[in-house]
Each structure stands twice: as structure tokens, then as C-alpha cells.
Amino acid sequence: MGITVHPLSDVLGAEIKGVDLSNILDDVTVRDIHDAWMEHLVLLIRGQSIDDRQLVEFSSRFGSLDGAPIGSERGGKVSTDEHNEITVISNVIEDGQPIGGLGNLESDWHTDMSSYDEPPAASVLYSLEIPPTGGDTSFCNMYRAYETLPREVQAKLQDLKAIHDATLTSTGGLRHGFEAVKDVTQTPGARHPILRTHPETERTALFLGRRTNAYVPGLSVEESEALLDMLWENSTKAENTWTHTWQVGDLIMWDNRCAMHRRDPFDNAARRIMHRTQITGDQPFYKPPEVTPTAA
Numbered sequence: 001m002g003i004t005v006h007p008l009s010d011v012l013g014a015e016i017k018g019v020d021l022s023n024i025l026d027d028v029t030v031r032d033i034h035d036a037w038m039e040h041l042v043l044l045i046r047g048q049s050i051d052d053r054q055l056v057e058f059s060s061r062f063g064s065l066d067g068a069p070i071g072s073e074r075g076g077k078v079s080t081d082e083h084n085e086i087t088v089i090s091n092v093i094e095d096g097q098p099i100g101g102l103g104n105l106e107s108d109w110h111t112d113m114s115s116y117d118e119p120p121a122a123s124v125l126y127s128l129e130i131p132p133t134g135g136d137t138s139f140c141n142m143y144r145a146y147e148t149l150p151r152e153v154q155a156k157l158q159d160l161k162a163i164h165d166a167t168l169t170s171t172g173g174l175r176h177g178f179e180a181v182k183d184v185t186q187t188p189g190a191r192h193p194i195l196r197t198h199p200e201t202e203r204t205a206l207f208l209g210r211r212t213n214a215y216v217p218g219l220s221v222e223e224s225e226a227l228l229d230m231l232w233e234n235s236t237k238a239e240n241t242w243t244h245t246w247q248v249g250d251l252i253m254w255d256n257r258c259a260m261h262r263r264d265p266f267d268n269a270a271r272r273i274m275h276r277t278q279i280t281g282d283q284p285f286y287k288p289p290e291v292t293p294t295a296a
């Protein structure tokens with residue numbers, strides 16, 4: 001019995017049914033999941049009961065895994081004792097110490113670690129405890145964000161890059177060791193092409209990373225702000241997004257190369273514990289699609 005794929009919206013996302021991730025998956029099942037992932041950008045697999053070893057085993061079928069990022073955004077430990085590939089995402093405090101990163105605040109739209117030269121390709125997030133309300137995760141389709149732009153804007157973007165701010169966390173806090181940005185032309189962080197060719201699907205996606213402190217070199221600050229505002233508005237409008245409300249045992253895997261994500265805040269009196277793995281990425285690039293000559 002193979003898996004079945006059930007689209008979750010017209011924008012992106014599909015639920016995979018017929019798979020138990022506590023088992024080692026055969027190569028055909030992994031290929032089918034991978035193919036559905038490339039088509040739908042975000043996959044949901046519900047009702048799982050897996051430990052960290054099984055989460056690492058499943059995730060590593062789709063690429064090599066990064067170690068957990070060094071240093072939590074809130075000062076707590078970020079990886080589990082046995083598995084350095086697992087990042088703990090949580091607001092829970094135990095013995096006076098956060099057990100994970102990110103806390104309970106809203107996290108604004110972003111691509112994970114886009115300020116790095118080689119941002120991760122993807123993330124896999126598994127829910128162990130969830131608050132009764134809040135903490136929903138939303139995704140937006142960056143292929144469509146590109147495809148729905150006017151042709152002249154698409155053409156203009158081909159030669160542009162953007163600086164992806166390294167100073168702020170996804171919840172808006174200043175990262176340790178950085179100073180607040182006063183002039184966006186001096187924002188520290190990687191410079192990536194605004195158009196990005198997906199290395200597997202070869203489709204073109206818009207690549208924005210994060211809005212705060214972003215800057216498009218070569219433009220005046222005013223021109224850069226106006227262009228970025230327009231691109232962000234187009235990318236994150238409701239008809240280009242899908243929101244997931246978590247249940248315990250949900251596993252979500254998203255493609256960081258063509259989908260951005262954000263998270264709603266939740267009551268800090270409630271507990272939220274997620275374990276996450278991250279698949280290693282490579283340097284973003286843009287290769288214009290080959291134009292098929294038309295008959296004269």
C-alpha cells in the first residue's frame with residue numbers, strides 16, 4: 001500500500017496519508033513523499049508517535065542534516081542531549097532555564113537563516129505539546145509570489161540582489177553580538193539574488209528572506225523600500241498563504257527555498273514543545289529559464 005496525497009489548499013500544502021514514521025520507509029515511499037513535497041512545498045503527516053532517533057532517521061532520507069544552531073534565541077539549550085541534529089522549539093522553562101528557543105512571541109514572515117550564505121534547504125517540525133489556542137504556523141508560496149508579479153517587475157528583478165539582515169531573530173529580538181541597524185545600506189548579512197532558481201524543480205521563486213533592515217544594493221533607500229514593500233505585500237497577501245493549526249503528533253516539512261513561514265503568538269502560560277530538524281542547503285542562485293524559440 002502506497003501513500004496518498006491530499007492537497008490542503010489551492011496555494012500550497014498537502015497531507016500525506018498511509019505512512020507510519022516509526023517504521024523505516026522503503027525507497028519508493030520516500031521518493032513518493034519527496035515528489036509530493038516538490039509539488040506542494042509543504043507536507044503534513046498527522047497522528048505520528050516518534051522519538052528523536054526516528055525523527056532524525058526520517059528527515060535524513062531527504063538530505064544531510066545540519067547540527068542545531070549554536071546558541072538559543074532565548075539563552076536556553078537548543079538541541080537534545082542525544083541528537084545534535086534536533087532543535088527544540090519551546091517556551092517551556094525548566095529549573096529556571098528555557099528548554100528550547102523561540103519562546104511564545106509572534107514570529108514574522110521569514111525564510112530560515114536567510115542571512116547565511118547557504119541557508120537550509122528545508123525543515124521538519126514535529127509537535128509534542130501544543131497550546132489550546134494560538135501558535136498556528138502559516139506558509140506562503142514564493143513561486144506564486146513571483147508568478148503573480150507584472151512582467152516588467154519580473155524582468156527588473158533578474159539583476160537585483162537583496163541584503164538579508166543578520167541582526168534580528170525571527171521574533172524581532174537583537175541577536176547576541178550585533179548592534180541595531182541604523183542605515184539599511186550597511187545591514188550585515190548575506191546578499192542573495194531576489195529571484196531564485198529552485199535547484200530541484202528549476203522553477204523561479206521570489207527570495208525575500210525577511211523584511212526588517214532589508215536593502216536592495218544599487219537602488220536608493222527610498223526606491224529599495226518601495227520595491228520591497230510592494231514585493232512583500234504581494235507575497236504575503238491572504239490568497240498566497242495557508243495556515244496550519246497544530247495537533248499533537250503532527251509532522252510538517254517545508255521547503256525553505258520556495259516557501260516562507262510565520263507563527264502566531266500564544267499564551268505563555270501554555271506549553272508548546274516542538275522538535276525540529278534542518279536539511280542542509282546550498283548557495284542560492286538565479287538561472288533565467290531557457291526560452292523556447294517560437295516558429296517564425
Ligand SMILES: [Fe+2]
Pocket residue numbers: 110111112170261
Ligand atoms: Fe523559522
